[in-house]
Amino acid sequence: MSLAKPMMRGLLAKRLRFHLPIAFGLSFVAAIAFKYMVTEPRKQAYADFYKQYDSVKEFNAMREAGIFQSVRPSGE
């Protein structure tokens, strides 16, 4: 019974050769997916929000609701 001599060296290198490209590839895919599914829509949402934003109007609405301590609603 004579078996072939098993692989004695280079086991980690062999594993890395296989797994490292996959690891990098998947990481890039995850980053790109996050960019285009999360950050770009978020940037667009903020842009759209502030395009039609009237800060004075919002402030007055908040003031009338009575949440501020420095300015009370105009009725008081």
Add this chain to the structure above:
Amino acid sequence: MLRQTAVHMRGLLARRASAAVTSSSVRMASHEVSETVDMSRPMYYDRVDVPLPDKPYKDLLTDADKTLKQKEKGPWSQLSKEEKIALYRLMFHQTYPEMKQKTSEWKTVLGGIFFFLGFTGLVVWWQRIYVYPPLPKTFEGDSQAMQLKRMLDMRVNPVQGFSAKWDYEKGQWK
């Protein structure tokens, strides 16, 4: 009464002393000592990650084993398959497949985990009834509605979050 107890004590002590003297030898004979392993000397072990233990499995060889060991010193092609296996078994206790046999230990582990999770659940339940203080008034429905209204008035997260989902013109959720 003190003198009576003193007499009692003397009698008891005498009995205990005689008992100790007579039965000590009997006690030693019936006492079981567990086998102690001298860990300062090389030991045998079956480990998957360390293939060659510090000493062979069988130390005390029978005469047949000794002749086999002599034959091992010659060319190995003259050894039969059974002799090679016998030599292996002299040197090692278990083969790699035998070492790697899967056990049912995971069932015990999982069962123990679930058991203690369940016990913890009972403990928490008891605590809920007997230990926790009453909830603050702010947890009630009216108070929660007031808190919600104040969050909308403050325009909490108006871009993508909380207030973005409220329609301020119509006064309802979008």
